[in-house]
Amino acid sequence: LAKEKGKNTYQFYTSSLNSMDSCKLELENGLRNAIKNEEFTLYYQPQVDLNTNKIIGLEALIRWKHPKYGFVSPAEFIPIAEETGLIVAIGKWVLETACNQHKQWEEKGFSPMRIAVNVSALQFRHKDFAKTIEQIISNTKCRASYLELEITESVMQHLGETTTIMNELKELGVNLSIDDFGTGYSSLNYLRHFPINTLKIDKSFVDEINNGKNGEIIVKVIIDLGNRLGFQVIAEGIENKQQAIFLKQNNCHIGQGDFFSQPLPAEKMERLFSE
Numbered sequence: 001l002a003k004e005k006g007k008n009t010y011q012f013y014t015s016s017l018n019s020m021d022s023c024k025l026e027l028e029n030g031l032r033n034a035i036k037n038e039e040f041t042l043y044y045q046p047q048v049d050l051n052t053n054k055i056i057g058l059e060a061l062i063r064w065k066h067p068k069y070g071f072v073s074p075a076e077f078i079p080i081a082e083e084t085g086l087i088v089a090i091g092k093w094v095l096e097t098a099c100n101q102h103k104q105w106e107e108k109g110f111s112p113m114r115i116a117v118n119v120s121a122l123q124f125r126h127k128d129f130a131k132t133i134e135q136i137i138s139n140t141k142c143r144a145s146y147l148e149l150e151i152t153e154s155v156m157q158h159l160g161e162t163t164t165i166m167n168e169l170k171e172l173g174v175n176l177s178i179d180d181f182g183t184g185y186s187s188l189n190y191l192r193h194f195p196i197n198t199l200k201i202d203k204s205f206v207d208e209i210n211n212g213k214n215g216e217i218i219v220k221v222i223i224d225l226g227n228r229l230g231f232q233v234i235a236e237g238i239e240n241k242q243q244a245i246f247l248k249q250n251n252c253h254i255g256q257g258d259f260f261s262q263p264l265p266a267e268k269m270e271r272l273f274s275e
């Protein structure tokens with residue numbers, strides 16, 4: 001297509017493509033050493049009981065400080081980590097760090113709460129995932145019931161394999177949550193088969209609350225579906241009071257988003273616990 005527009009366009013197009021490729025390659029190389037160079041940290045975002053406004057859980061979110069580019073968004077580097085397989089090691093680091101932090105907070109006397117950790121599809125389906133979780137729990141002494149693994153609907157494509165892994169995880173006592181619910185390519189069928197605890201309503205639906213569009217109806221239906229099936233329902237990406245009120249009035253009991261708090265580093269999170 002670019003070629004049809006003339007030689008100059010074509011050259012511009014290829015050179016910008018090349019620079020995109022080389023940037024990606026640079027990120028990829030950077031990712032290979034990022035654990036060793038201690039460039040990753042975890043931030044934590046509170047999950048709030050919409051009726052009492054108390055923090056009932058946290059979601060761990062990875063942050064990468066690249067030596068040259070500064071903070072690179074996980075939305076940008078997680079896909080690269082998945083393509084290259086580096087996500088397996090990075091994901092393990094995230095799990096270990098989150099569980100260690102949880103234990104440290106418990107030892108400091110903060111009342112323990114659930115901690116949610118994002119797990120990519122590749123990581124979830126990688127050999128012996130449940131064993132890895134078992135080891136991490138035993139090494140860090142973080143109780144399994146405090147750990148919630150957030151997976152996306154992309155995992156659901158492999159029904160048999162996924163059921164096996166989920167059952168192994170349930171056996172260990174960890175909780176399972178479907179992240180970005182409603183945005184993936186899956187059928188509702190899996191909700192009957194999988195031992196799921198929590199549905200997270202994607203931010204894109206929450207964004208449409210009070211703007212008169214159909215997103216609001218979708219939010220109501222997801223809440224209803226989740227409640228009726230006995231799942232906990234969490235809304236993500238809440239940015240204002242109107243959204244929080246709408247969700248509460250429609251029987252969504254837990255919320256997460258910048259309206260309550262942005263993701264914070266561990267030290268700042270402690271200050272919030274102490275309030």
Ligand code: C2E
Binds near residue numbers: 150
């Ligand atoms: P996610 O798991 O759906 O996480 C929610 C994202 O929404 C986070 O972005 C969070 O910072 C952001 N967010 C929360 N509340 C608000 C709000 O009120 N407004 C806006 N605009 N954004 C809000 P983040 O941290 O950039 O992460 C993006 C995605 O990257 C995550 O989406 C998750 O899919 C992935 N990710 C993050 N950390 C990890 C990780 O440790 N492992 C894996 N596999 N994926 C991760």
Ligand code: MG
Binds near residue numbers: 059150
């Ligand atoms: Mg998540």
Ligand code: MG
Binds near residue numbers: 179180200202236
């Ligand atoms: Mg999400």
Ligand code: MG
Binds near residue numbers: 180202203236
């Ligand atoms: Mg999301």
